[in-house]
Amino acid sequence: xxxxxxxxxxxxxxxxxxxxxxxxxxxxxxxxxxxxGPLWCYFYAMKYVEDYDASALRRFHCTQxxxxxxxxxxxxDLLAGLDFIKNNFTPERVFIVNNCSVSLVxxxxxxxxxxxxxxxxxxxxxSGGISGDFPEGYxxxxxxxxxxxxxxxxxxxxxxxxxxxxxxxxxxxTNVSKPENASEADESAAxxxxxxxxxxxxxxxxxxxxxxxxxxDIKEVRRILEKAGYRINAVPGGGSTWDEIxxxxxxxxxxxxxxxxxxxxxxxxxxxxxxxxISAGMPYGIQGTLxxxxxxxxxxxxxxxxxxxxxxxxxxxxxxxxxSNMQSLWGPLWFDNILIAAPPSEAAGLAEAVRGEWADxxxxxxxxxxxxxxxxxxxxxxxxxxxxDAAMKETFEKWNDGxxxxxxxxxxxxxxxxxxxVNCNIVLPSYHEIIASDAPLCGIRGAAYLFERIWNAKxxxxxxxxxxxx
Amino acid sequence: MTNNDNRQEHNSKLATKWLFTKNRSCSCTMPxxxxxxxxxxxxxxxxxxxxxxxHVATLMDLGAQYRIIGNRISExxxxxxxxxxxxxxxxxxxxxxxxxxxxxxxxMETWHPKCLVxxxxxxxxxxxxxxxxxxxDAEAMYRIPVLCVxxxxxxxxxYSDGYFQTARLIMDRFLTPQPKAPGTVLLLGDxxxxxxxxxxxxxxxxxxxxxxxxxxxxxxxxxxxxxEMTSASLLIPLNYAGQTQGGLEKTAADWQERFGTPxxxxxYPVGWQNTCxxxxxIGRLLQEEARGEAIxxxxxxxxxxxxxxxxxxxxxxKAVLGIGRGPRWYNPAETxxxxxxxxxxxxxxxLFDKLAADEKETVTATVQTWLADRNLQTVPLIGNGDFNAxxxxxxxxxxxxxxxxxxxxxxxxxxxxxxxxDGEILLMRTIxxxxxxxxxxxxxxxx
Numbered sequence: 001x002x003x004x005x006x007x008x009x010x011x012x013x014x015x016x017x018x019x020x021x022x023x024x025x026x027x028x029x030x031x032x033x034x035x036x037g038p039l040w041c042y043f044y045a046m047k048y049v050e051d052y053d054a055s056a057l058r059r060f061h062c063t064q065x066x067x068x069x070x071x072x073x074x075x076x077d078l079l080a081g082l083d084f085i086k087n088n089f090t091p092e093r094v095f096i097v098n099n100c101s102v103s104l105v106x107x108x109x110x111x112x113x114x115x116x117x118x119x120x121x122x123x124x125x126x127s128g129g130i131s132g133d134f135p136e137g138y139x140x141x142x143x144x145x146x147x148x149x150x151x152x153x154x155x156x157x158x159x160x161x162x163x164x165x166x167x168x169x170x171x172x173x174t175n176v177s178k179p180e181n182a183s184e185a186d187e188s189a190a191x192x193x194x195x196x197x198x199x200x201x202x203x204x205x206x207x208x209x210x211x212x213x214x215x216x217d218i219k220e221v222r223r224i225l226e227k228a229g230y231r232i233n234a235v236p237g238g239g240s241t242w243d244e245i246x247x248x249x250x251x252x253x254x255x256x257x258x259x260x261x262x263x264x265x266x267x268x269x270x271x272x273x274x275x276x277x278i279s280a281g282m283p284y285g286i287q288g289t290l291x292x293x294x295x296x297x298x299x300x301x302x303x304x305x306x307x308x309x310x311x312x313x314x315x316x317x318x319x320x321x322x323x324s325n326m327q328s329l330w331g332p333l334w335f336d337n338i339l340i341a342a343p344p345s346e347a348a349g350l351a352e353a354v355r356g357e358w359a360d361x362x363x364x365x366x367x368x369x370x371x372x373x374x375x376x377x378x379x380x381x382x383x384x385x386x387x388x389d390a391a392m393k394e395t396f397e398k399w400n401d402g403x404x405x406x407x408x409x410x411x412x413x414x415x416x417x418x419x420x421x422v423n424c425n426i427v428l429p430s431y432h433e434i435i436a437s438d439a440p441l442c443g444i445r446g447a448a449y450l451f452e453r454i455w456n457a458k459x460x461x462x463x464x465x466x467x468x469x470x
Numbered sequence: 471m472t473n474n475d476n477r478q479e480h481n482s483k484l485a486t487k488w489l490f491t492k493n494r495s496c497s498c499t500m501p502x503x504x505x506x507x508x509x510x511x512x513x514x515x516x517x518x519x520x521x522x523x524x525h526v527a528t529l530m531d532l533g534a535q536y537r538i539i540g541n542r543i544s545e546x547x548x549x550x551x552x553x554x555x556x557x558x559x560x561x562x563x564x565x566x567x568x569x570x571x572x573x574x575x576x577x578m579e580t581w582h583p584k585c586l587v588x589x590x591x592x593x594x595x596x597x598x599x600x601x602x603x604x605x606x607d608a609e610a611m612y613r614i615p616v617l618c619v620x621x622x623x624x625x626x627x628x629y630s631d632g633y634f635q636t637a638r639l640i641m642d643r644f645l646t647p648q649p650k651a652p653g654t655v656l657l658l659g660d661x662x663x664x665x666x667x668x669x670x671x672x673x674x675x676x677x678x679x680x681x682x683x684x685x686x687x688x689x690x691x692x693x694x695x696x697x698e699m700t701s702a703s704l705l706i707p708l709n710y711a712g713q714t715q716g717g718l719e720k721t722a723a724d725w726q727e728r729f730g731t732p733x734x735x736x737x738y739p740v741g742w743q744n745t746c747x748x749x750x751x752i753g754r755l756l757q758e759e760a761r762g763e764a765i766x767x768x769x770x771x772x773x774x775x776x777x778x779x780x781x782x783x784x785x786x787x788k789a790v791l792g793i794g795r796g797p798r799w800y801n802p803a804e805t806x807x808x809x810x811x812x813x814x815x816x817x818x819x820x821l822f823d824k825l826a827a828d829e830k831e832t833v834t835a836t837v838q839t840w841l842a843d844r845n846l847q848t849v850p851l852i853g854n855g856d857f858n859a860x861x862x863x864x865x866x867x868x869x870x871x872x873x874x875x876x877x878x879x880x881x882x883x884x885x886x887x888x889x890x891x892d893g894e895i896l897l898m899r900t901i902x903x904x905x906x907x908x909x910x911x912x913x914x915x916x917x
Binding site: 016018038040044067070105130132133389390408412413 | 521552562624
């Protein structure tokens with residue numbers, strides 16, 4: 001019998017690999033996406049991305065093959081789709097993404113695309129639901145683009161590399177030498193100053209604007225790293241242009257922010273270009289952010305980590321002062337239970353931040369939406385979607401009260417079970433909370449924002465309870 | 471010329487938000503199968519496919535739940551478990567039946583369903599898994615009914631095909647004729663369930679005849695109570711007015727023939743005139759015509775009182791109707807009637823490019839007939855995309871599709887029909903509030 005990894009969808013939420021791949025490709029400006037699959041699959045992928053990037057709407061198209069195409073091939077539909085794009089738009093590149101059933105047909109998509117004779121490059125991937133969920137699709141897309149980085153590097157005899165000058169450390173992968181000072185020369189050329197900059201450079205891997213407050217998190221991660229004195233070389237999937245992505249090998253270090261999205265890619269980049277990487281995770285909480293920065297600093301010394309530490313101290317002092325004031329009126333920030341339901345990087349980091357820095361509880365449960373080796377010490381119980389669905393079911397059924405950090409799905413379950421709770425969304429889908437401000441969840445700004453939301457959740461919960469008892 | 475989202479501008483044509491056409495399979499059978507039992511306590515559903523398929527169905531359910539919460543209504547029951555067998559790459563080589571068998575065992579052990587429903591995905595369809603055989607084996611092994619709809623996701627048809635096939639399987643397997651319980655009603659169809667506007671309004675209107683809605687099928691009756699349903703004395707399909715939702719009509723006719731429950735078909739309470747006709751039909755069926763007329767008078771007064779309250783704002787406002795939804799899903803006469811009732815000045819009817827040629831033809835004929843019947847032939851019907859100027863001059867656009875990058879105030883004509891007097895009032899109130907809007911806030915107003 002296969003591994004017991006059945007997915008009870010009412011206990012956790014994801015979207016399929018088609019969406020993950022599409023989200024990655026859509027983040028590269030000028031790129032068009034042609035989903036080679038049914039309208040239904042296309043629509044859900046497109047809508048998911050379009051919710052966070054209105055421009056994606058015009059760049060997302062679908063071949064909408066009929067059932068017979070799965071017997072006779074999708075060539076006719078694919079050519080029609082490519083013709084539509086050719087005749088109506090001016091893409092810089094097109095990504096054809098096969099859905100799961102079409103990927104089984106075995107069409108030679110590249111050859112069909114060549115027939116369409118588009119005036120721009122066309123790239124193809126299979127990334128349907130049988131490949132997995134969003135992370136697997138994102139990973140497929142990132143690895144596909146890295147293939148192009150390799151090709152691009154091979155065609156350039158003068159590809160600049162630099163000596164990352166890294167310290168040894170067990171969180172750092174291999175430390176491979178490259179030609180010296182290339183990235184400095186690259187930066188000085190880029191800024192036109194002619195003066196080499198000594199700033200160490202990093203690529204940020206595993207970021208996406210299509211996660212909850214993803215765009216804001218990308219900005220915060222960039223802000224902190226730049227403040228610490230790093231140069232951000234590229235953020236594939238997080239807003240970098242095609243040209244910036246092609247320069248991925250120029251960085252001193254690859255930072256993997258979400259293993260589930262980019263660990264394989266970091267390994268591929270290390271193997272191909274010798275760029276070392278660390279699996280840094282996402283920075284949550286004030287102390288968490290400082291620990292995160294210290295890990296990066298240990299691998300690639302920052303120019304000015306003190307600037308970040310000073311900012312963190314200032315904000316932390318403000319949060320503690322506010323917390324103290326509120327506690328004098330409302331008592332401690334206590335929740336009988338805390339449930340954190342999210343992908344591994346979010347859930348693990350937030351569990352440590354919430355319980356370690358802000359709130360107290362007798363029972364912190366994590367529902368990881370993907371398998372992970374992470375086992376944060378702050379958690380009393382850890383469930384992994386697809387492996388521990390019975391235990392997840394129990395979490396909901398035995399829930400009495402507390403704080404839920406998850407998506408609208410967890411809130412929906414508890415509403416239907418008529419269980420009391422307060423909540424803050426930290427992942428999608430987010431139907432009962434609007435995302436309009438530019439506040440991130442991660443980093444120092446994110447810490448202040450989340451601290452505020454958790455306090456307000458408690459206060460609103462108290463107010464609601466009093467109103468209901470009248 | 472291109473802008474930053476690489477769109478080409480086409481002279482003065484305006485782009486609607488969605489680009490796809492509806493002349494091919496638009497949906498998938500699997501969510502329909504799920505929806506047909508999604509609130510039937512005692513059931514569990516397996517999607518034999520990738521987990522993404524189950525996520526889509528859950529996302530749909532979630533959207534529906536929050537739409538209901540948005541109306542400040544709380545659902546009273548929980549959805550049944552939906553589990554994906556999580557077909558993966560390797561299963562496509564060796565077949566996925568082992569995985570399905572394992573999944574069934576897991577569901578039996580974890581959820582203890584009294585009835586299991588299995589839907590197959592397009593992947594299972596392509597690799598040729600014998601899902602029906604697995605269902606048969608599971609039934610023998612676990613001694614519970616196992617319903618199987620091996621439609622292969624989108625390969626087997628649309629959402630409605632999955633939905634109605636599941637309903638038929640339930641009818642075939644579990645239901646038999648029985649004596650009728652006077653005054654009880656069975657609602658047939660979904661329309662967002664018992665908490666949706668359609669079902670709530672129908673219940674309210676039927677209460678005027680002393681009728682009590684006891685069940686809504688498929689989807690909202692616990693497994694243990696399925697057999698009761700044929701005791702209903704009246705069957706009310708929750709259909710669209712003036713459109714063909716064939717599956718529902720057919721199921722209602724089949725139900726009446728097999729179980730002897732009379733039903734009101736061919737007329738549905740969507741739009742005011744249809745609501746009156748529907749009430750009269752029920753009055754005739756119950757031989758309570760006078761009561762029906764009394765209900766109509768009461769409802770008409772509610773409607774007239776409401777219209778009187780909004781007329782100072784709506785009267786003679788320049789309104790345009792935008793149509794991009796085919797006649798299978800939408801009857802423009804209903805919206806035109808509403809505009810007329812609000813005494814708006816209909817300045818144009820525009821047809822969006824996304825309508826297929828045959829759809830455009832049908833919609834054009836419907837609109838022209840409506841205009842001619844009211845001596846409004848001078849109202850332009852624009853089908854060439856050049857409607858920028860007319861929108862610039864309009865106070866409001868009532869539309870099936872959002873127009874991008876245009877400052878005109880837009881009202882989205884609902885996909886799920888609003889029923890009865892309350893539905894009509896809800897529509898008009900949203901349009902009224904839109905006309906009251908001060909400043910340009912963008913977007914589109916939903917009822």
